Amino acid sequence: MTFFPDAQTLVQFGNIGIKWYAVLMITGVGVTFLFSLREMKKCGYNIEVAEDLAIGCFLWGIVGARLWYCLFFDISYYLQDPIRIFQIYNGGLAIQGGLFAGALYGLYYANKHKFNFMRLADCIVPNMLIAQAIGRWGNFINQEAHGAPVTEAYFNHFPEFIKNNMFIGGQYYAPTFLYESVLNLLGFVLIYFVIKKLNEKYHFMKRGDGVYFYLVWYGWSRFIVEGMRTDSLMFGPIRMAQLISVVFIFVGVLGYLGLFRKFMKESKPLMLFDLDGTLLDTEPAILETYRHLFEKYRTADEFDKEKQLEVLGPPLAKMFPKYFPDKNVDELINEYREYNFKIHPEFVKPMENAEDLLKSLKEEGYKIGIVSTKFNDGVKLGLDLFNLTQYVDVIVGQNDVQHGKPNPEGIFKACQMLNEGHDSCIYVGDSATDIVAAHNAGVYSIGYIFNEDRIQALKDAKPNVIIHDLKDIKEIVKEDHPWTYNMM
Incomplete structure (x- = not known):
């Protein structure tokens, strides 16, 4: 399985070429980052946290994907000459290894900065489906991750460009890359746009459920598609990706049913x-102090019901320029505090x-x-x-x-x-x-x-x-x- 064949180079600069696969992988990561950033901002995380996680998870994900591939493709081949492990340009990445390594980095980062790991994961993990959907088109360009041989008639209802690129070595092959890409995209739409919208109305999801939905969806869809592929990494007689997919489904179902929450108690909020x-109950003191200032600098009648409701909550520095534009705000704040403190015991x-x-x-x-x-x-x-x-x-x-x-x-x-x-x-x-x-x-x-x-x-x-x-x-x-x- 060659991930970066020379024929699939997008741009060549001397001896250095930029591959379509790399461009699509980076594009997928970028789109995932944008969706994740949107979710993280809602949860109070700043852009620096999002950037740190994106870079760290991506880099460690590449390491994990490479090691996973080397381990289950032919570990003896790589151990004979360990430098081959670093020759990633010769091809060989496995996404499930990347997911594990990225998750471990996320766990490390969350613990280091005292963030809740599952909350961060809920913001990010479901969006990985869109990166995976885009990344599979790199497999298409490289003419890999395909299924068994098929007849030309198999492509009667497919776009012509897919049919043409699935003609490899004089034979047509089933475009399993496309099946997984479409399923990943459907899963993203289901979680991001459907389930989350329903949750806003019915409030049925708990912390971590976004991750569990991802595991179940990706697990079953990858299990099905992997069974059609001809280039699976093997663990003895078992397709490794299918084995991990079963684990994902199992963990996802048990997680959604709340099993892990029963044994892993959250710290007190x-x-x-x-x-x-x-x-x-400082409302009487606040209103009395404002009333005192209105009587002194405007008229008591102007401090009506509407203003009384308006002043409860916002800081003085915001309200004083509005009501007393001709007064020095700092001096007025000091006057307010002095009078307010004096009447505290009474009001x-x-x-x-x-x-x-x-x-x-x-x-x-x-x-x-x-x-x-x-x-x-x-x-x-x-x-x-x-x-x-x-x-x-x-x-x-x-x-x-x-x-x-x-x-x-x-x-x-x-x-x-x-x-x-x-x-x-x-x-x-x-x-x-x-x-x-x-x-x-x-x-x-x-x-x-x-x-x-x-x-x-x-x-x-x-x-x-x-x-x-x-x-x-x-x-x-x-x-x-x-x-x-x-x-x-």
């Missing part, structure tokens, strides 16, 4: 909370069941953080008033970030401070701004409603779940959550 309107109280929830989570070993648009001293003041500081591991306030919510910077910083990956994090907030920040970070979001006037805005932000009582979180954190567009 990191619990992050907004402060105002979530753990502390602030903890939310119902807030202390009970924090105490329970702490006793069960959860790490707890606060991510707020308030400055740190304001957060600490509120927590200290009601002895809640003892339950909190980290505080990320407005002065700790360059960009406030809905930018996800604060959530990422809290995860970093707690030495945890963001992909096993739950963020609890009471405003649309909080939920959008959670979406931007790719974390599971809980919308807490205590003000019925704001319920529609919170629903429109589409949190993963909405609660009316903080104690409900005790059960939510123990659930096996669905695989939503920003997966738990």
Whole structure:
């Protein structure tokens, strides 16, 4: 099996030629990267993570594909002169070996950076089908990975160019490359466009299910097509690709049925909370402070119901230029804080069941953080008033970030401070701004409603779940959550 015959060179530069097979393989990887990047951005991973994984998995995938081929094609031939193993230009790659090596690199990368491996894999692995579909056309150009001899009439309903290139050495051969390419493309469409869309409505998928669907689809389709090929790598009397395909199907089915989740418990999710309107009922203090500023610099009547709802959630630096354009924002923020701090004991109280929830989570070993648009001293003041500081591991306030919510910077910083990956994090907030920040970070979001006037805005932000009582979180954190567009 020759993977890079000279006749299949796309461009020649002196003694160096660029092969069609290589171009198609790189194209497949590139398209897979673009689809994976789209999914990873939804889950809060930045482009650097996507690039690192793409390069690492590709390079190690080539190594794995080469070693797998050498091992099962004729290991004694390569051991007689080990330098032949490195002569990849003479042909010899096996995709299943590449999948194993790429997966091992992904596992290493996820553990190193404290990411959830299955969540990363869900973003990437199903998209491998499109790379495989494109890559099989390299086999077509190289006139390999074909089936048994067939008659010319076999191609009556095929495009002429396929028929012509399947005429090899005076004989027509079945285009098994095409069968697998089409099946791979169908599998990609099924998972990426059909199953995921259905899941957005019915929420039936769990973390890892994207990978399990891939294994089952690729496993059965490769098993069928491999049985038609004439150039299979063998393990004794067994076609190696069919043996691995059976393993893929077995693992995929058991994984989807939840067997692995029963024996491989996930670590406890990191619990992050907004402060105002979530753990502390600071709404009266916020409104009273704004009212004080309106009375001083505008009129009390102008601080109507619409503005009262609008100021709950966004940072001061965003709201003050809108309401007080002729005032210095920094000076106004200082004035706001001074008055707000003074009235805290009178106007602030903890939310119902807030202390009970924090105490329970702490006793069960959860790490707890606060991510707020308030400055740190304001957060600490509120927590200290009601002895809640003892339950909190980290505080990320407005002065700790360059960009406030809905930018996800604060959530990422809290995860970093707690030495945890963001992909096993739950963020609890009471405003649309909080939920959008959670979406931007790719974390599971809980919308807490205590003000019925704001319920529609919170629903429109589409949190993963909405609660009316903080104690409900005790059960939510123990659930096996669905695989939503920003997966738990």
